[in-house]
Amino acid sequence: MLKPEIEDGQASLADPQFRADVLAGLERRPRAIPARWFYDRRGSELFEAITDLPEYYPTRTETAMLGTACPQVAEIAGPGRAVVEFGSGSSVKTPLLLSTVRPSAYVPIDISGDFLRESSRVLSAAFPELLVLPFEADFLRPLALPQTIAATPKLGFFPGSTIGNMIPLMAVDLLRAMRASLGEGAMLLIGMDRIKDEGTLVAAYDDAAGVTAAFNRNLLERINRELDGTIPIDAFAHEARWNDDRARIEMHLVATRDVSFAVDGRPFSVGAGESIHTENSHKYGSRDARILLRSGGWTPIREWTDPDSLFGLYLAEA
Numbered sequence: 001m002l003k004p005e006i007e008d009g010q011a012s013l014a015d016p017q018f019r020a021d022v023l024a025g026l027e028r029r030p031r032a033i034p035a036r037w038f039y040d041r042r043g044s045e046l047f048e049a050i051t052d053l054p055e056y057y058p059t060r061t062e063t064a065m066l067g068t069a070c071p072q073v074a075e076i077a078g079p080g081r082a083v084v085e086f087g088s089g090s091s092v093k094t095p096l097l098l099s100t101v102r103p104s105a106y107v108p109i110d111i112s113g114d115f116l117r118e119s120s121r122v123l124s125a126a127f128p129e130l131l132v133l134p135f136e137a138d139f140l141r142p143l144a145l146p147q148t149i150a151a152t153p154k155l156g157f158f159p160g161s162t163i164g165n166m167i168p169l170m171a172v173d174l175l176r177a178m179r180a181s182l183g184e185g186a187m188l189l190i191g192m193d194r195i196k197d198e199g200t201l202v203a204a205y206d207d208a209a210g211v212t213a214a215f216n217r218n219l220l221e222r223i224n225r226e227l228d229g230t231i232p233i234d235a236f237a238h239e240a241r242w243n244d245d246r247a248r249i250e251m252h253l254v255a256t257r258d259v260s261f262a263v264d265g266r267p268f269s270v271g272a273g274e275s276i277h278t279e280n281s282h283k284y285g286s287r288d289a290r291i292l293l294r295s296g297g298w299t300p301i302r303e304w305t306d307p308d309s310l311f312g313l314y315l316a317e318a
């Protein structure tokens with residue numbers, strides 16, 4: 001996932017981009033704050049908890065699918081590739097891939113050095129023979145990967161349906177950037193959550209235990225902590241909506257009453273019923289996913305799904 005920096009947060013230490021995104025997002029109509037700011041330390045913990053929820057099927061479904069798909073990916077991709085993961089790696093999915101594909105090197109790319117160093121340390125301990133080359137960078141743009149693996153064919157790995165958190169225009173740009181970064185002869189293994197009945201989708205983003213609600217509201221807490229905010233958190237309700245026109249789940253924070261507050265010394269008023277849009281999670285049917293991949297310069301060559309067609313895993317070549 002696109003995990004940004006972990007910060008414990010004080011107003012004076014706030015990321016200037018966070019301040020700019022929040023102030024601009026509260027100013028505009030409809031109000032919207034980019035989802036990347038969910039992931040401070042608390043937000044990352046809450047996201048981990050979400051992945052274990054009974055309603056949140058994507059993580060366990062994709063993980064089970066990787067068990068079947070990875071040996072086949074290994075056969076198609078052949079030995080000795082460098083696995084390049086976009087994001088700092090999951091403690092379960094990445095080992096599944098590395099143990100079957102047996103790459104010559106593993107390059108996790110993340111904008112957050114903290115996440116990257118920690119997950120690289122854990123993976124190096126689990127795979128002591130493997131050359132692990134953590135790469136701190138924003139993978140939304142084409143990258144010059146380490147010289148050591150310049151001549152090695154690459155296998156990109158982008159699980160978790162994180163691509164769904166981008167609008168399609170950005171998703172295509174990202175796929176193109178990945179193709180440019182990985183070079184000729186590359187392959188890409190990517191997960192995308194599928195379109196399904198609205199009830200299942202909404203429940204996955206509005207769980208009975210309220211963990212996703214806490215994850216959403218933590219953004220307001222982060223604003224209060226880091227940007228000297230005075231937002232009354234209890235005046236905002238978590239809402240997950242299926243936008244059928246755009247094939248996406250939207251998360252919103254909806255004001256339950258008229259509220260006035262300040263952020264970084266600037267006053268804001270939000271009327272009862274008004275929302276702050278905090279996340280999009282686009283869902284792709286099999287054909288949609290293949291069109292998206294082709295638009296991004298990739299040719300899909302294999303596809304896996306689960307018995308209930310909840311989630312899709314795609315292998316594509318450059």
Ligand code: AVI
Binds near residue numbers: 280
């Ligand atoms: C990280 N990303 C793929 C998650 C998703 O499903 O869109 C983030 C998430 N938001 C609420 N629950 C999970």
